[in-house]
Amino acid sequence: MTETAETGEAAAVTGATLNVEHLDVTYRVRGQDRQALRDVSFEIGRGESYGLVGESGSGKSTAALALTRYLPGNGRISAGTININGMNPLAMGPRALREMRARTVSMVYQEPGRALNPSIKVGRQVAEVYEIAGASRQEALQRAGAMLAKVQIADPARVMERYPHQLSGGMAQRAVIAMALAAEPSLLILDEPTTSLDATVEAEVLDLIASLRQELATSVLFISHNLAVIAKMCDRVGVLYAGELVEEGPAGEVLREPRHPYTMGLLRCIPRRGQRKDHGRLDTIPGFLPQPGHQLPGCIFAPRCPIAEDRCRAEPPPSFNTGPGRTARCYLHETTSTLPRNTPADIELPAERNSDPPVVQVKHLSKTFRSGGDLVQALAGVDLSLAPGETLGLVGESGSGKTTLARALLGLMAPDPGSAIILDGQLVPPGTGQRPLQQLRALQIVFQNPDSALNRRHTVRRLISQPLARLAGLSGPRLAERLADLVRSVRMEDRHLALRPGQLSGGLKQRVAIARAFAGGPRVVVCDEPTSALDVSVQAAILNLLVDLQVKEHVSYLFISHDLGLVRYLSDRIAVLYLGRLMEVGPAEEVFNGPHHPYTEALLSATSTVDGQPPDRIKLQGEIPSAARPPSGCVFHTRCPRRLEDGTCETSVPPLQEVTPGHLMSCHIPIDQLAILQRSREESSDN
Amino acid sequence: MSAPAALSVPAAQSQRRPGGANSTLRMLLRKPTFLAGGVILLFWVVCAAFGSLIAPHDPTAQQLLATNAPPSAAHWFGTDQLGRDVLSRVIVGSRSILLISVASAVLGTVLGTALGLTMGYLGGLVDLLAGRVVEAVLALPVVIVAFLFIVAVGPSTGTLILVIGFVFTPLIARTVRSSVLVERQLDYLASARLLGAGRVSIMATEVLPNVLPAVMVEFTVRVGYAIFTVATLSFLGFGVQPPTPDWGGDIYANYGVLAAGYWWETLFPALAIASLVVAINLVADSAEQVLAS
Numbered sequence: 002m003t004e005t006a007e008t009g010e011a012a013a014v015t016g017a018t019l020n021v022e023h024l025d026v027t028y029r030v031r032g033q034d035r036q037a038l039r040d041v042s043f044e045i046g047r048g049e050s051y052g053l054v055g056e057s058g059s060g061k062s063t064a065a066l067a068l069t070r071y072l073p074g075n076g077r078i079s080a081g082t083i084n085i086n087g088m089n090p091l092a093m094g095p096r097a098l099r100e101m102r103a104r105t106v107s108m109v110y111q112e113p114g115r116a117l118n119p120s121i122k123v124g125r126q127v128a129e130v131y132e133i134a135g136a137s138r139q140e141a142l143q144r145a146g147a148m149l150a151k152v153q154i155a156d157p158a159r160v161m162e163r164y165p166h167q168l169s170g171g172m173a174q175r176a177v178i179a180m181a182l183a184a185e186p187s188l189l190i191l192d193e194p195t196t197s198l199d200a201t202v203e204a205e206v207l208d209l210i211a212s213l214r215q216e217l218a219t220s221v222l223f224i225s226h227n228l229a230v231i232a233k234m235c236d237r238v239g240v241l242y243a244g245e246l247v248e249e250g251p252a253g254e255v256l257r258e259p260r261h262p263y264t265m266g267l268l269r270c271i272p273r274r275g276q277r278k279d280h281g282r283l284d285t286i287p288g289f290l291p292q293p294g295h296q297l298p299g300c301i302f303a304p305r306c307p308i309a310e311d312r313c314r315a316e317p318p319p320s321f322n323t324g325p326g327r328t329a330r331c332y333l334h335e336t337t338s339t340l341p342r343n344t345p346a347d348i349e350l351p352a353e354r355n356s357d358p359p360v361v362q363v364k365h366l367s368k369t370f371r372s373g374g375d376l377v378q379a380l381a382g383v384d385l386s387l388a389p390g391e392t393l394g395l396v397g398e399s400g401s402g403k404t405t406l407a408r409a410l411l412g413l414m415a416p417d418p419g420s421a422i423i424l425d426g427q428l429v430p431p432g433t434g435q436r437p438l439q440q441l442r443a444l445q446i447v448f449q450n451p452d453s454a455l456n457r458r459h460t461v462r463r464l465i466s467q468p469l470a471r472l473a474g475l476s477g478p479r480l481a482e483r484l485a486d487l488v489r490s491v492r493m494e495d496r497h498l499a500l501r502p503g504q505l506s507g508g509l510k511q512r513v514a515i516a517r518a519f520a521g522g523p524r525v526v527v528c529d530e531p532t533s534a535l536d537v538s539v540q541a542a543i544l545n546l547l548v549d550l551q552v553k554e555h556v557s558y559l560f561i562s563h564d565l566g567l568v569r570y571l572s573d574r575i576a577v578l579y580l581g582r583l584m585e586v587g588p589a590e591e592v593f594n595g596p597h598h599p600y601t602e603a604l605l606s607a608t609s610t611v612d613g614q615p616p617d618r619i620k621l622q623g624e625i626p627s628a629a630r631p632p633s634g635c636v637f638h639t640r641c642p643r644r645l646e647d648g649t650c651e652t653s654v655p656p657l658q659e660v661t662p663g664h665l666m667s668c669h670i671p672i673d674q675l676a677i678l679q680r681s682r683e684e685s686s687d688n
Numbered sequence: 689m690s691a692p693a694a695l696s697v698p699a700a701q702s703q704r705r706p707g708g709a710n711s712t713l714r715m716l717l718r719k720p721t722f723l724a725g726g727v728i729l730l731f732w733v734v735c736a737a738f739g740s741l742i743a744p745h746d747p748t749a750q751q752l753l754a755t756n757a758p759p760s761a762a763h764w765f766g767t768d769q770l771g772r773d774v775l776s777r778v779i780v781g782s783r784s785i786l787l788i789s790v791a792s793a794v795l796g797t798v799l800g801t802a803l804g805l806t807m808g809y810l811g812g813l814v815d816l817l818a819g820r821v822v823e824a825v826l827a828l829p830v831v832i833v834a835f836l837f838i839v840a841v842g843p844s845t846g847t848l849i850l851v852i853g854f855v856f857t858p859l860i861a862r863t864v865r866s867s868v869l870v871e872r873q874l875d876y877l878a879s880a881r882l883l884g885a886g887r888v889s890i891m892a893t894e895v896l897p898n899v900l901p902a903v904m905v906e907f908t909v910r911v912g913y914a915i916f917t918v919a920t921l922s923f924l925g926f927g928v929q930p931p932t933p934d935w936g937g938d939i940y941a942n943y944g945v946l947a948a949g950y951w952w953e954t955l956f957p958a959l960a961i962a963s964l965v966v967a968i969n970l971v972a973d974s975a976e977q978v979l980a981s
Contacts, residue, residue, distance in 0.1 A: 408878075411878075411882060412881075412882075413878050413881060413882070433881045433882060433884065434881075434886075436884075438884060441882060441883070441884045444882075445882060446878075446879070446882065448875040448878075448879070450875065453873075453874040453875040453876065454874075454875040454876055454878075454879055455876055455879075456876040456880075456894055456897070456898065457898065458897035458898055458900075459897075467880075467883060468883050471883040471884055471885065472883055472884070517879065
């Protein structure tokens with residue numbers, strides 16, 4: 002007990018809100034101890050924001066749970082000390098622990114829907130925090146309303162009367178943040194708070210967190226897999242790999258000049274600064290995260306490190322001081338900047354494109370759903386075309402109709418009468434059942450979630466053979482030959498064939514899905530967020546594979562993603578959807594560089610990147626309107642920051658203007674005027 | 689050693705969950721509840737198969753000079769009103785009840801799975817109409833429905849199997865349907881449609897393997913209920929017809945003399961029914977736990 006008091010004083014002297022020293026956490030799985038965190042030490046100063054970044058399985062969430070002693074029953078803190086505001090949660094009894102969780106530390110999780118009780122009104126749930134702190138019921142409700150206003154909920158009184166399911170994701174997350182801040186905690190732990198939100202909403206929630214942090218001087222532990230979000234939100238960053246803190250330091254410096262090969266590798270996996278596929282392949286990190294509890298004699302990253310030496314494999318490196326406030330657990334931290342690439346950059350892209358007639362065209366594609374008594378128009382007259390070997394990026398917030406478009410194209414969902422899908426000049430029937438084999442073969446998809454897209458009862462061999470037999474009509478030795486071919490081309494091995502999806506890692510599963518899509522020799526493959534369920538290092542490998550296959554097979558991609566960096570990297574052309582309508586379509590670079598549609602402009606400015614973001618972000622007002630009651634005139638006018646004063650936008654549907662040949666946008670503002678407005682904004686934000 | 693070992697992690701990952709029927713069986717055998725249930729069940733299965741060889745006496749041989757004899761060295765479970773050996777009747781009587789309940793559960797499971805798959809996968813009007821019929825059947829007490837059928841058709845082993853099988857069909861269909869609805873959300877069905885697979889083929893080769901664990905659990909539970917139903921119907925005189933030894937029938941034949949103190953004539957068949965039902969429920973419970981984990 003005296004020890005605790007001493008460390009408490011020490012922390013009070015340094016002024017740190019959180020101090021973690023040599024923390025070890027083990028999970029007991031089937032009678033064996035598996036170490037999830039190893040010798041993790043870090044400190045968060047008062048009012049400081051600390052980012053913990055790492056891939057899945059790195060131990061980020063375990064760290065958060067350990068701090069508040071919320072570890073599951075088989076988890077145990079086996080060594081180390083934790084100090085929160087001079088208190089030691091490891092020595093606390095149940096009462097003191099409850100007190101600490103109520104007053105000192107708050108947590109916000111990834112899924113706001115799960116953090117709120119679905120059967121209690123939002124107002125009561127927020128008020129409860131004040132009641133626990135001793136306020137009367139009336140006063141608590143009042144303060145809850147004030148808190149909701151503080152998290153920028155426009156109409157707190159109305160929101161308080163609602164149940165959680167009646168709130169949108171962004172709104173619910175604000176309510177959760179309001180609850181977390183209600184107790185005025187000295188430490189706020191945010192575990193992937195914006196991962197399930199749209200980019201525009203994410204940007205707003207991040208802004209909110211940043212401004213509240215300044216106002217309340219709360220220390221923040223920010224856990225994320227997303228380097229861009231960490232770069233935006235955090236003063237300091239710690240990089241976790243397989244339970245070890247491999248690098249630590251000021252966020253800007255670490256992300257600009259990483260000293261650990263793992264940090265370097267992670268940064269090279271993401272397309273940055275407008276990088277495109279013609280600039281070369283993305284780099285990857287080969288190999289896999291070691292199994293939890295798998296002990297290596299040397300550096301834990303050595304098996305995947307391109308510059309590992311004998312000493313790296315023999316003895317674990319200590320923490321080296323690599324600058325003021327910076328450490329890296331690497332013997333070779335001085336040579337990291339010259340880290341060789343793991344994947345060769347060269348791609349031979351075919352020179353000329355787009356000259357051939359389009360492979361597939363959709364004309365006036367509409368889809369109306371009946372929901373309750375309402376007619377919900379998920380797609381309203383979209384025209385698009387795809388050239389052979391081209392990638393069309395499809396961008397928009399959730400609810401914009403991206404997935405509906407893909408499903409209609411594939412024949413999984415019949416579009417409204419009057420819509421036309423034309424493949425190689427021939428009209429395609431609406432349902433898969435009516436399509437001839439050759440058309441089925443031509444249009445395939447790689448789904449977002451391979452767990453859902455692969456039948457978990459079938460082996461990989463069966464999963465890949467199935468389309469070969471059905472679509473390519475192969476059997477016997479010819480099927481076996483093509484199967485081996487296909488498996489090699491998605492960089493899998495023969496030994497994977499006997500396994501079932503449950504026995505494969507996420508990346509391997511997605512490779513099986515890709516092999517299936519390519520089995521019949523497709524003309525167009527829809528990629529519906531193919532990497533959003535994957536870790537950054539795996540994502541890069543899958544993107545490279547997609548590019549390689551496209552070059553080899555000359556297929557076209559319809560690439561759906563919410564990650565504009567990825568879309569920019571992969572796409573030749575980009576289409577922007579909003580409320581089921583086409584806002585803009587054009588060559589990728591033109592759409593990105595502008596002049597672009599005000600909605601595109603807002604989407605672009607909401608995107609966080611590792612290299613910093615535009616300082617004056619365009620804020621979209623309000624939420625995406627319901628598709629059951631789309632706004633009159635231009636559907637974007639309710640949120641458009643560049644709405645014309647004269648009311649044109651409210652009353653008439655904007656025409657498709659041609660910016661340059663092939664670059665179209667649906668907006669009332671004359672192009673040259675839009676160009677001037679957007680250029681002046683960019684210039685002002687450059688200064 | 690360490691570097692290549694760590695690079696081949698996918699191999700290690702592949703061993704994380706061995707999967708397959710073998711591991712399911714291994715996990716089952718580690719459960720004491722499964723072992724206990726399995727042993728009792730096995731005992732009755734052996735009795736059903738070789739009953740007449742094991743039984744110390746002829747189960748139908750009447751000894752009118754030794755009626756209502758209490759348990760003794762010669763007759764461990766005593767004799768009944770007609771002087772028949774109760775032990776022998778209990779041993780041999782396992783055959784009819786096991787045969788009928790397993791056969792009717794199989795019938796109900798096959799029909800119910802087919803119906804549930806169709807309702808769940810096709811949805812829409814088919815689901816709506818079939819769903820109403822299923823609800824209507826479920827609203828009637830099982831025994832009453834079975835009663836009506838048997839009165840109309842006349843009792844026989846075949847009728848019993850058919851009737852109980854049909855009565856169980858909607859129950860199983862309901863369980864299967866709800867599992868199918870979960871599967872229907874998943875993209876692999878869309879993926880199969882993109883390969884040009886038809887509805888029947890998707891139901892049989894894609895959906896069925898994924899709902900099979902739920903079907904297996906439901907099947908074992910149904911066998912337990914079938915035993916109840918057979919015993920009840922026999923007790924009411926609509927089951928297996930005398931003089932064939934039968935637990936429910938024997939209780940029916942002898943409960944009248946229970947008041948006279950001849951308890952062994954009803955207690956032992958009743959215990960037999962209880963032990964079989966408990967055994968099957970133990971097996972079903974552990975199967976459910978293992979498949980859910």
